[in-house]
Amino acid sequence: METQTISTAKLGAPWEFSRRLNQASQLPIFLKFPSLISNTSINCKKDGIKSDVPSKKMFIFGMGYVSQFFAHELKNQGWDISGTCTSITKKKELEEKGFDAHVFDACQPEWKILDILSCYTHLLVSVPPIENIGDPVLQHQDHLRSRLLRGNFQWLGYLSSTSVYGDSKGAWVDEDFSPQPSRNVGKLRLSAEEGWLKLGHDLGLSPYVFRLGGIYGSGRSAIDTLLKKRQLSDSQKRRGSRNFTSRVHVADICQALKASISAELHRQSQTIMQPSIVSFHPYLIPANIPSHHHNVLLEIYNVVDDDPTPRAEVFEFAEQLINKRWPGLVTPNESFIQKTDPIGGEKRVSNARMKNELGVRLCHPSYRSGLQSIIDHMPDPVS
DSSP: OOOOOOOHHHHTOOHHHHHHHHHHTTSOOGGGOSSSSOOOEEEEEETTEEEEEESOEEEEEOOOHHHHHHHHHHHHTTOEEEEEESSHHHHHHHHHTTOEEEEOOTTSOOHHHHHGGGGOSEEEEOOOOBTTTBOTTGGGHHHHHHHHHTSOOOEEEEEEEGGGGBOOTTOEEOTTSOOBOOSHHHHHHHHHHHHHHHHHHHTTOOOEEEEEOEEEBTTBSHHHHHHTTOOOOHHHHHHTTOSOOOEEEHHHHHHHHHHHHHHHHHHHHHTOOOGGGGGGSGGGSOTTSOGGGTTSOOEEEEEOOSOOOOHHHHHHHHHHHHHHHSTTSSOOOGGGTOOOSOOOOOOEEOOHHHHHHHOOOOSOSSHHHHHHHHHHTOOOOOO
16 A cells, blocks of 8 residues: 655644754664663662662553553563552463562552652553543542652653544644544543643653554454454444554554653753753643743654554455465454444544654554564464
C-alpha cells in the first residue's frame, strides 16, 4: 500500500516546532541505547536505613501488555523493575516472570506501596481511566505527590491514546492539533493527560505523554484473533467501517519509550531548559500550574506506524498469511470485516515528531511487516 509522508510545512507547524526539530537533529542516535542512563547512584531510605541504590530503577503503575513487554526489555539491560497489578493472581504471575509486583487497588490504596516510590528514578503510568472515576491513581494525587517529592525522579511517562483527537474527517493530525474528543473514553484520556502533566510540573519534571494507536503484537493481533476464532464485539465491528485506523506494534512503543529516556538524560546533562517552550502546547497547560514551573517542557508524542489502514484490510492480510503457512486452517469469516454503522473518529495520525525529535526508526512501519514477524515466530498450532 502506498503511504503518504507528511512534512512540518504541510502541517503548518509553528516556528517553535521548527526550532525544536533543529535542536533534536543535534542529539545522539537514541536507538543504540548503550545504557539509557548513567550508572550513578542515589541515596534512598528504606526501612529507615539510608543506602545507595542504582539509578536505573523503573516503577510502573499498571503492569499490562505493553508494560510487561517494556519491563522485559529494561530488565535485560540491567534495570530494577517494580510495578502494580490488581489481584494476587496477577501478582504471582508477574513474580514468576521475575518482577517485583505489588497489588494496588486505587479505590482502597495501601499507602505503604507509595512509600517505596522514593527509591525509584523513573515512573511509567499505564493505567487507563475509569468511567465516573477518571484516572484511578490521580484520585490520590496529594498523597502521590508527597511521596514522589521525597524521591529523585528523572523521568515520568504516561501512556495515553490517539482517541483524544476525536474526528478530523480523515485529515492528518499531529500533536499541534487541538484535541476535540467526541467520545467519553477520549475525554477521560485527555483529562488524565492534563493531570499527569500538572503532577510532573509539580515535581519539576518534563513529563512525557505518549498517544498510542491501536496496540498489537505477539498474542494480540489479527492473526491471534483468527486462529482462536474469536468473534469481534459490536464496537470492534464498527471500527472496521473506518477508512483509517492508526496502529502500532508493541516493539515500536518500547522504542519510543526508551528513546525518550535517553533524550531526557541528554537534555538534563545539557541543561537545555528554556522558558518559552511551554507555549508549544497551550491548550494542555492547566490553569493552576505556577508560573515558576513554566520552564518545564511538555513532551507529547504520537506513537503510531506509517500506515493508517482500514481494519478490514488488516484481517484480510492476516488470513492470507495463515492460509499460506497452514492451508485450510481458517475459513473466510465475513464477521471480521463486515461493514456496520460507523463509530466515528476518522483521522490519520502523524508520527513525524516521534521520528524527528526522538530519532525512532520503526521496526514495523506497516501492519504487513508486523504481522509477518508475528506469524514467523509462531509455533505450529496444536491440532
